Amino acid sequence: MKIYLSWIKLKSTSLIAFINVSVLFLIWLLIEFAFFFMNPLNKESHRITCKYDWVLYNYCPNIIDVKINTSGDGGNVVFTYTNEIGQRIGDLSLAAQKNPEHVFIGDSFIQAEEVNFEETFYGRLGSSGYRVDAMGYSSWNIIEYREAIEKLAYKNTHYHVFLMPNDITPTYNRSVYKERIANPSRELDTFVPSNRKNKISRAYKNSLTKMLEVTITHFKDEPTLSSLNVIKTNMFDVEHVNDCLPLNEFDTVYNKSIGYDYIVYSKNSSCWSVRHRQAADQAVAELKLLVKKVSDLNSSLTFYMIPPGWSFSDQNTNGRKGNNHYFFGNGTKVTTEPLTRFFSNQLPGEKFVSIEQLLLNWMDDCIECTNQFYFADDGHWTPETHKRLADYFKFSLSNSY
Numbered sequence: 307m308k309i310y311l312s313w314i315k316l317k318s319t320s321l322i323a324f325i326n327v328s329v330l331f332l333i334w335l336l337i338e339f340a341f342f343f344m345n346p347l348n349k350e351s352h353r354i355t356c357k358y359d360w361v362l363y364n365y366c367p368n369i370i371d372v373k374i375n376t377s378g379d380g381g382n383v384v385f386t387y388t389n390e391i392g393q394r395i396g397d398l399s400l401a402a403q404k405n406p407e408h409v410f411i412g413d414s415f416i417q418a419e420e421v422n423f424e425e426t427f428y429g430r431l432g433s434s435g436y437r438v439d440a441m442g443y444s445s446w447n448i449i450e451y452r453e454a455i456e457k458l459a460y461k462n463t464h465y466h467v468f469l470m471p472n473d474i475t476p477t478y479n480r481s482v483y484k485e486r487i488a489n490p491s492r493e494l495d496t497f498v499p500s501n502r503k504n505k506i507s508r509a510y511k512n513s514l515t516k517m518l519e520v521t522i523t524h525f526k527d528e529p530t531l532s533s534l535n536v537i538k539t540n541m542f543d544v545e546h547v548n549d550c551l552p553l554n555e556f557d558t559v560y561n562k563s564i565g566y567d568y569i570v571y572s573k574n575s576s577c578w579s580v581r582h583r584q585a586a587d588q589a590v591a592e593l594k595l596l597v598k599k600v601s602d603l604n605s606s607l608t609f610y611m612i613p614p615g616w617s618f619s620d621q622n623t624n625g626r627k628g629n630n631h632y633f634f635g636n637g638t639k640v641t642t643e644p645l646t647r648f649f650s651n652q653l654p655g656e657k658f659v660s661i662e663q664l665l666l667n668w669m670d671d672c673i674e675c676t677n678q679f680y681f682a683d684d685g686h687w688t689p690e691t692h693k694r695l696a697d698y699f700k701f702s703l704s705n706s707y
């Protein structure tokens with residue numbers, strides 16, 4: 307009798323547990339369904355980047371990309387739309403320009419996926435009546451800049467090419483040095499995933515279940531970060547470009563970081579190591595190919611050097627301090643002027659513009675602009691910087707004729 311009653315009790319308890327688990331599962335499933343339709347990330351196209359077509363590492367044609375900025379960067383949801391050649395546009399109804407007067411080409415600073423298209427400097431210029439075009443993608447270097455110009459093939463156009471020290475730095479894995487000398491190969495990706503598999507994979511990736519899994523894993527297996535000590539010296543600003551001695555004060559552990567490349571290039575070329583000079587010379591070789599391509603198109607050319615946020619005191623980004631790649635504190639200044647001058651001297655017939663100098667001028671005129679020009683977490687230009695760049699180009703382009 308006891309065994310029978312125990313069986314009934316066990317069966318009853320199991321049934322109640324099953325009902326509770328089922329109800330909980332159904333509730334969670336309903337929440338997941340609601341979250342799926344509310345989550346803007348699920349509006350992304352099935353494949354965002356096309357590494358096998360057009361220019362390597364670029365957006366695919368006619369896609370929607372979605373970026374959610376961190377809370378520290380405002381938390382905005384930004385949609386990116388591309389046209390038939392994978393070029394960012396205001397909305398999917400717009401086609402590529404047929405004959406723009408000015409074309410802006412660069413890396414992620416031109417891609418500007420952190421801000422809406424109409425907030426970018428080229429979006430602002432287009433809204434003001436200028437016939438402009440822009441193309442850029444994360445970690446593009448001088449090789450891809452030239453390939454983009456070759457593909458666009460606009461004649462009688464002014465090309466504005468934005469350089470970034472990462473294009474040159476020998477440690478960065480997507481620099482010219484890495485792609486041409488250290489590891490002379492470029493990543494090709496010809497795999498095209500099926501839509502059904504991709505939909506299921508993306509739905510899970512963006513689900514609450516995955517977020518919970520990632521959170522639990524993070525707290526369970528949180529890694530210990532081996533950080534480089536943050537430097538507080540200003541021996542790498544524009545006032546100390548001829549002083550090579552500070553480079554000798556760093557341990558070899560620093561020498562393997564991208565940040566070390568930046569402080570090397572903050573000095574005049576006489577201070578550079580053989581490796582850093584070789585990387586810069588390779589960049590010059592690629593620039594000469596780019597210059598020839600523009601000349602073949604009967605077009606004009608201007609180069610711009612983009613400084614990172616830590617080029618200035620109080621314009622630093624959170625992700626560039628105390629890690630294994632960078633070590634720049636809030637008061638650090640790391641100039642890009644020697645690198646700009648080096649390229650200008652190697653290509654005496656070309657025009658080079660220092661955006662570092664532009665930003666310094668803006669900071670002098672705007673006391674309240676501390677930390678206003680670069681996103682704190684993401685590290686790229688804010689809408690404020692894009693607005694000021696648009697004003698700069700409105701003046702410079704109007705006076706270039």
